[in-house]
Amino acid sequence: MVANKPTIKDVARQAGVSIATVSRVMAKKANTYTPQTAQRVWDAAAKLGYQKNSAAAELATRSSDKIAVIVSNPPTNFSTGILDGMQQTALAHDRHIIILYAGNHSPQLLHQAIKDATAGPRAGILLIGSEIDPQSLKMLQDSQLPVRLVSNYSYELPLQFISSDNNELAAQSVEYLIKKGHRRIGLFGIDHSHTGLQRRAGYQKAMYEHHLPIERDWIQYGDYSYEAGQTIMQHWADLKLSAVVAASDLVAMGIMRQAAQMGIKVPQDLSIVSIDGTFLCEVTDPQLTSVTQDFYQIGVNSVLDLLGNAPSELVPFKLVERGSVAERPK
Amino acid sequence: MVANKPTIKDVARQAGVSIATVSRVMAKKANTYTPQTAQRVWDAAAKLGYQKNSAAAELATRSSDKIAVIVSNPPTNFSTGILDGMQQTALAHDRHIIILYAGNHSPQLLHQAIKDATAGPRAGILLIGSEIDPQSLKMLQDSQLPVRLVSNYSYELPLQFISSDNNELAAQSVEYLIKKGHRRIGLFGIDHSHTGLQRRAGYQKAMYEHHLPIERDWIQYGDYSYEAGQTIMQHWADLKLSAVVAASDLVAMGIMRQAAQMGIKVPQDLSIVSIDGTFLCEVTDPQLTSVTQDFYQIGVNSVLDLLGNAPSELVPFKLVERGSVAERPK
DNA sequence: CTGAAAGCGCTTACAG
DNA sequence: CTGAAAGCGCTTACAG
Numbered sequence: 001m002v003a004n005k006p007t008i009k010d011v012a013r014q015a016g017v018s019i020a021t022v023s024r025v026m027a028k029k030a031n032t033y034t035p036q037t038a039q040r041v042w043d044a045a046a047k048l049g050y051q052k053n054s055a056a057a058e059l060a061t062r063s064s065d066k067i068a069v070i071v072s073n074p075p076t077n078f079s080t081g082i083l084d085g086m087q088q089t090a091l092a093h094d095r096h097i098i099i100l101y102a103g104n105h106s107p108q109l110l111h112q113a114i115k116d117a118t119a120g121p122r123a124g125i126l127l128i129g130s131e132i133d134p135q136s137l138k139m140l141q142d143s144q145l146p147v148r149l150v151s152n153y154s155y156e157l158p159l160q161f162i163s164s165d166n167n168e169l170a171a172q173s174v175e176y177l178i179k180k181g182h183r184r185i186g187l188f189g190i191d192h193s194h195t196g197l198q199r200r201a202g203y204q205k206a207m208y209e210h211h212l213p214i215e216r217d218w219i220q221y222g223d224y225s226y227e228a229g230q231t232i233m234q235h236w237a238d239l240k241l242s243a244v245v246a247a248s249d250l251v252a253m254g255i256m257r258q259a260a261q262m263g264i265k266v267p268q269d270l271s272i273v274s275i276d277g278t279f280l281c282e283v284t285d286p287q288l289t290s291v292t293q294d295f296y297q298i299g300v301n302s303v304l305d306l307l308g309n310a311p312s313e314l315v316p317f318k319l320v321e322r323g324s325v326a327e328r329p330k
Numbered sequence: 331m332v333a334n335k336p337t338i339k340d341v342a343r344q345a346g347v348s349i350a351t352v353s354r355v356m357a358k359k360a361n362t363y364t365p366q367t368a369q370r371v372w373d374a375a376a377k378l379g380y381q382k383n384s385a386a387a388e389l390a391t392r393s394s395d396k397i398a399v400i401v402s403n404p405p406t407n408f409s410t411g412i413l414d415g416m417q418q419t420a421l422a423h424d425r426h427i428i429i430l431y432a433g434n435h436s437p438q439l440l441h442q443a444i445k446d447a448t449a450g451p452r453a454g455i456l457l458i459g460s461e462i463d464p465q466s467l468k469m470l471q472d473s474q475l476p477v478r479l480v481s482n483y484s485y486e487l488p489l490q491f492i493s494s495d496n497n498e499l500a501a502q503s504v505e506y507l508i509k510k511g512h513r514r515i516g517l518f519g520i521d522h523s524h525t526g527l528q529r530r531a532g533y534q535k536a537m538y539e540h541h542l543p544i545e546r547d548w549i550q551y552g553d554y555s556y557e558a559g560q561t562i563m564q565h566w567a568d569l570k571l572s573a574v575v576a577a578s579d580l581v582a583m584g585i586m587r588q589a590a591q592m593g594i595k596v597p598q599d600l601s602i603v604s605i606d607g608t609f610l611c612e613v614t615d616p617q618l619t620s621v622t623q624d625f626y627q628i629g630v631n632s633v634l635d636l637l638g639n640a641p642s643e644l645v646p647f648k649l650v651e652r653g654s655v656a657e658r659p660k
Numbered sequence: 661c662t663g664a665a666a667g668c669g670c671t672t673a674c675a676g
Numbered sequence: 677c678t679g680a681a682a683g684c685g686c687t688t689a690c691a692g
Contacts, residue, residue, distance in 0.1 A: 005474070007669055018679045023671060033677065049472050054450040055388040056669035059684045064385075087431045087439075096446050099429035101417045109417075116426050120384040142379050144335070226613060253613055260615055283556060283583055285590055337685055348663045353687060363661065386685035389668045 006048040014044035026052060058121040065095045067303060068117035069126040069150075072102045072110065079128055081278075082151060085299020086126065093307060095123055107133050118143040124306045126150050131193055132157055146309065150302045151295075153312070154194040160312040162302040164293045166195055169317060170202030173245040173273045173291050176319055178210050181328030182243040182271060185212070188232045189222035189251030196221070199247060199275070215239075222251060229254020236264065242328060243271035249280040252288050252324075267326035277320055286323030293317045336378040344374035356382060388451040395425045397633060398447035399456040399480075402432045402440065409458055411608075412481060415629020416456065423637060425453055437463050448473040454636045456480050461523055462487055476639065480632045481625075483642070484524040490642040492632040494623045496525055499647060500532030503575040503603045503621050506649055508540050511658030512573040512601060515542070518562045519552035519581030526551070529577065529605070545569075552581060559584020566594065572658060573601035579610040582618050582654075597656035607650060616653030623647045 008026075012019040017037060024032045025041045033041075044050075058064045067090055071079050083099070090097045100116050103109035110130055117125050118139065124146040130136070132149070137157065140147050153161035170187065177185050187203045190196035200219060207214050217239060222228025229251035236259070246252035252274035256266055264270055266286060274281060277292020298315050305313060338356075342349040347367060354362045355371040363371075374380070388394045397420055401409055413429070420427045430446050433439040440460055447455050448469065454476035460466070462479070467487065470477050483491035500517065507515050517533045520526035530549060537544050547569060552558025559581035566589070576582035582604035586596055594600055596616060604611060607622020628645050635643060 009669080019670080020672080020679055020681095021677085024678090027671080029672095031677085037677080051445070051449060053389070053669055055385045055394075056684090057671075058385040059383070059389055059686085060669080060671040062684065083431055084433065087433060091442070097431060098446075099431060101413055101427060101429065103414065103417060112421070115381070116428075119381060226609065257613065257615065279556065283587065285587065339685080349686080350663055350665095350688080351661085354662090357687080359688095361661085367661080383685055386668090387687075389670085390685080390687040392668065 005053075006050045007053070008050075010048055011041065011044045011050045014048060015040045017041065055120075062121060064121035064123055066121075067095055067097050067123045067126060067306065068100060069097055069128060070100045070102050070110070070113045070117060070130060071128045072105055072130040081295030082128055082299040082302075085296040085301075086303050087299075089300045089303040093303070095303070095307070097303075102130060105131060107131075107136070110136055111139065114139045114143075118145065124148070126302050126306060132159065146306050148302050148306050151293075151298055152193070152195045156194075160305070162298055162305055162313050162315060164298070164317045165314045166198035167202035167205070168314075169275050169291050169293070170199040170245060171206040172202075172319060173275065174203055174206035176273060176289075177243045177245070177271060177325065178206070178212070180243075180271070180325055183212055184215075184218075184239075184241045184243070186218040186220065186239060186241045186244040187247070188220045188244050188255060189224055189228050189247030190219070191221060191223050191247075196247070203245065222247065224248040224251060226250045226254040226257075229256075230258040233258035233262070236262070236270070241270070243273075243325070246272055246274045249274050249276040249278050249288065249290070252290075253280060253284060256284055256288075256324075267324050271325040271328075273319075273325060277317075281320075281322060284324075289322045289325045290320050291317055292320050335383075336380045337383070338380075340378055341371065341374045341380045344378060345370045347371065385450075392451060394451035394453055396451075397425055397427050397453045397456060397636065398430060399427055399458060400430045400432050400440070400443045400447060400460060401458045402435055402460040411625030412458055412629040412632075415626040415631075416633050417629075419630045419633040423633070425633070425637070427633075432460060435461060437461075437466070440466055441469065444469045444473075448475065454478070456632050456636060462489065476636050478632050478636050481623075481628055482523070482525050486524075490635070492628055492635055492643050492645060494628070494647045495644040496528035497532035497535070498644075499605050499621050499623070500529040500575060501536040502532075502649060503605065504533055504536035506603060506619075507573045507575070507601060507655065508536070508542070510573075510601070510655055513542055514545075514548075514569075514571045514573070516548040516550065516569060516571045516574040517577070518550045518574050518585060519554055519558050519577030520549070521551060521553050521577075526577070533575065552577065554578040554581060556580045556584040556587075559586075560588040563588035563592070566592070566600070571600070573603075573655070576602055576604045579604050579606040579608050579618065579620065582620075583610060583614060586614055586618075586654075597654050601655040601658075603649075603655060607647075611650075611652060614654075619652045619655045620650050621647055622650050 008019045008022050012022045022041050025038045100113040102113040126148050128150045129152050149159050149161035151163050153163045190199050220232040233255045252272050274288045274290040277290035281288035281290045338349045338352050342352045352371050355368045430443040432443040456478050458480045459482050479489050479491035481493050483493045520529050550562040554577055563585045582602050604618045604620040607620035611618035611620045
């Protein structure tokens with residue numbers, strides 16, 4: 001037979017003070033108690049193994065130190081870096097993070113996650129890679145909580161965000177390829193989400209600025225997955241591309257795999273720059289040149305911005321040269 | 331100026347009933363209200379956008395529908411499958427999952443995560459891949475909550491678990507290699523955690539049973555990472571192994587990479603079977619033969635076992651033949 | 661079937 | 677500096 005969890009009353013009795021006093025010292029309210037009473041309270045709490053019931057505290061204050069982060073699970077897997085950054089930063093600011101998993105891009109699971117996130121007091125909501133439909137938006141707004149989109153965004157949405165600049169991500173990939181002498185450049189694996197469209201726009205912008213035509217089918221859609229890369233690559237022969245920007249590391253890997261099977265050599269026959277720059281880029285042969293996003297920093301800034309009520313923010317990325325791009329005689 | 335979030339009182343007033351009645355219909359207590367009152371309550375709730383405050387409900391019932399899952403982030407990344415399984419199953423049983431992130435194997439972050447997990451009412455605690463130190467154990471036990479270890483275990487710990495059988499994972503890898511004619515077989519990349527030791531024991535058991543000697547240095551330690559695979563592989567020449575079981579997919583990839591650089595051909599010169607069987611196995615060239623764990627099922631069973639108070643369980647895995655093992659003339 | 665009331669474990673003015 | 681008391685938003689015997 002185990003004892004029930006001790007409450008503030010038990011601590012008060014043990015320390016010989018009122019529950020109000022226990023509450024104050026546990027909350028470290030400055031100048032409201034003597035060092036002596038504090039010590040007695042701490043001793044009593046330690047002895048009983050007391051732990052504050054957060055549900056009760058949240059109810060009383062109608063506030064919370066918990067940030068709800070909703071992660072929509074995309075085929076690509078960069079969330080680890082983001083979550084690491086969030087975690088560290090939250091801890092440093094005495095906040096906690098609870099993660100709600102919204103499965104694979106199903107609106108239903110997203111709604112469920114938002115509902116869970118707003119079912120109790122929260123410090124705010126962070127959404128990683130979630131496609132916001134009208135109902136989600138309404139739920140978010142009804143909650144009256146601070147909200148930030150993380151790692152995706154849309155200027156059409158009345159929501160602030162922290163992300164890399166998708167447009168620039170694609171544009172600079174193309175610029176780099178052009179600088180290396182490529183002219184027939186494709187964009188493989190984007191989808192029709194805001195992220196995909198922003199990257200497409202960046203690709204188009206860079207091509208136009210250099211007066212390069214974009215032929216039909218140079219833009220190939222997919223879902224950022226390995227399989228998408230493979231499938232798209234099967235039509236490469238007709239496209240006569242010398243270079244391609246891959247919508248994600250996974251897409252790039254799929255492209256490489258299919259290329260190998262078709263006897264196409266990377267980078268001699270086909271140059272690739274990959275968007276993301278996760279560890280996967282260092283694991284292929286040759287290694288993948290990439291525009292690498294600073295996922296950790298995105299995570300850090302998302303909680304900073306949320307807590308500090310800062311405006312939307314684009315986090316810098318950088319191009320990392322590895323082995324998947326060949327120079328081409330102009 | 332926005333209105334405050336509506337409470338049960340607002341709904342009661344709007345529907346013209348008492349808060350007790352609202353509470354009952356929201357909780358769907360059978361046979362405690364007429365369809366008519368129920369309808370009025372639902373209408374009122376919908377109109378006001380009412381949502382139950384879970385903190386208050388948990389306080390009143392001293393219970394919760396939230397399962398806390400603590401994920402310790404290992405270099406290998408199989409948690410997605412597990413979390414998917416947990417998520418689906420929890421939802422099907424009207425439970426919710428909140429994820430607490432315990433960073434990279436630091437005891438401090440684990441303690442923090444356990445503290446957060448037990449700071450409010452919970453349906454139970456699930457820990458994915460966490461190394462349990464004495465203090466963690468005590469905190470877990472003090473919580474008096476149902477607890478399950480997921481994807482790792484120790485018979486020395488008074489905690490129940492759901493996992494693949496680490497011993498068998500390694501043993502069957504070895505068996506398979508022996509059947510293919512290999513005799514000089516190594517084990518690369520395990521660490522000194524329970525998981526590592528269990529896999530080592532399985533490896534040794536299989537070798538002994540076939541009267542095969544294990545030479546010094548055939549067992550190489552690491553941390554399940556890609557880098558570990560690379561580093562270890564640098565000493566391959568001295569070892570004269572014909573086959574190796576890799577402690578994780580990442581280790582296997584590191585091995586392949588280093589092998590390629592050293593001009594060693596997989597599988598002709600070196601056969602590999604990898605433990606885990608994530609998508610990474612299909613992404614290499616040749617693809618990796620693996621003992622693949624059923625992570626999704628592990629996730630499903632972990633919430634089932636937790637809620638049903640079932641005993642510890644070993645979830646079946648299977649050997650998947652791909653391209654990284656060559657037959658060897660005996 | 662429904663309501664009044666007590667209680668869950670905290671926090672925080674208010675008084676002293 | 678400290679305590680008594682009200683209140684946070686729910687749930688649930690208890691009575692009717």
